[in-house]
Amino acid sequence: MSEAERDETNVRRTVVLDYLAHGLSDDGRPQYAKSPAGYAMDIEDFSLYEVAFDEDERLTIGSEVVVEPAEERDIVVDAHQVEYGDLSSGAQSELEYVVQDLVADHEERFVDFYNEAQPITLRLHQLNLLPGIGKKLRNGILDERKRKPFDSFEELADRVSGLHDPDEILVERIIQELRDDDLKYKTFVGQRDQE
Numbered sequence: 001m002s003e004a005e006r007d008e009t010n011v012r013r014t015v016v017l018d019y020l021a022h023g024l025s026d027d028g029r030p031q032y033a034k035s036p037a038g039y040a041m042d043i044e045d046f047s048l049y050e051v052a053f054d055e056d057e058r059l060t061i062g063s064e065v066v067v068e069p070a071e072e073r074d075i076v077v078d079a080h081q082v083e084y085g086d087l088s089s090g091a092q093s094e095l096e097y098v099v100q101d102l103v104a105d106h107e108e109r110f111v112d113f114y115n116e117a118q119p120i121t122l123r124l125h126q127l128n129l130l131p132g133i134g135k136k137l138r139n140g141i142l143d144e145r146k147r148k149p150f151d152s153f154e155e156l157a158d159r160v161s162g163l164h165d166p167d168e169i170l171v172e173r174i175i176q177e178l179r180d181d182d183l184k185y186k187t188f189v190g191q192r193d194q195e
Contacts, residue, residue, distance in 0.1 A: 012068040014040035014049055015098050018091035019059045035077065039091035040065060041098060046174055046189045048087060052078040061094055062101075084178050095178065099171050107153060110170050113187075114141060114156055115149045120185060129185055131172045137163055 019038040036053040049067050053059060057075045066072045067079035084092070103110050117126035127138040140160045150156045156166045163169075170188075177189035 010069060011066055011072050012047075013043045013064055014051075014067050015043060015102070016040050016051075016059055016061055016063045016065060017048075017094045017098060018088045019053070019061060019063075020088070021058070039082070039087050040067060040079070041095070042067075043102060045191045046099070046102075046178060048082050048084065048178065049079045050082045050086065051076050062098065083181060096171065096175055099174050100167075103167050103171050103174075107167070110167065111150050111152060111156065113170070114166065115145050117141075124185075126185075126187055129173065129187055130169045131176070132169060133163075 017039045019036065021036050023035055023037050035055055036057070036059075038051050038053065038059070040049045040051050041047070042049070043064070051065070051067060053065075054075050054077055059065070059075065065075050067076050073079075087095070114127070119125045120129075125138055127133050127141055128135075133141075137160065140162065141156075144150070144159045150159070153165075153167045157163055160166075174188045177183055177186045
């Protein structure tokens with residue numbers, strides 16, 4: 001891996017979930033002293049950020065911005081990680097739509113999850129963490145992927161009887177991992193920090 005590639009993997013790209021032109025409501029400073037702020041979600045591992053933006057920039061929900069490292073930022077002045085409960089109501093309501101878009105835009109990555117999911121313990125498989133995936137569906141997925149890896153969500157749904165909307169199942173799991181800090185196993189959220 002070259003130095004440029006290694007540096008690129010450390011760059012955290014995010015999608016803006018909420019843009020507050022007049023700053024955060026809990027910022028006690030007078031209105032004229034507040035900077036534009038908002039919330040964003042990491043494209044790779046879905047980590048959530050509270051972000052302060054450059055005053056001269058105007059952003060929309062869905063814009064991509066770099067939050068880390070600081071020297072790579074262009075629009076972001078400051079950023080720090082937050083939990084789901086810290087998000088504004090606007091950011092919380094946008095979250096599911098943004099996650100749906102990310103799963104759709106990066107279909108190959110998420111189809112690969114179905115192709116590569118492994119057992120966690122002797123009794124628990126990563127596939128069983130997905131909402132609605134029980135023993136029967138898990139075994140159907142495992143049997144079909146032995147024959148040939150899946151290439152798309154559509155192919156997954158066609159080949160595995162009873163598996164409808166495999167992309168929506170992933171979206172639901174990602175949202176669950178974002179909302180519930182106490183989940184024992186997290187497959188998608190915060191994985192970059194654990195590597």
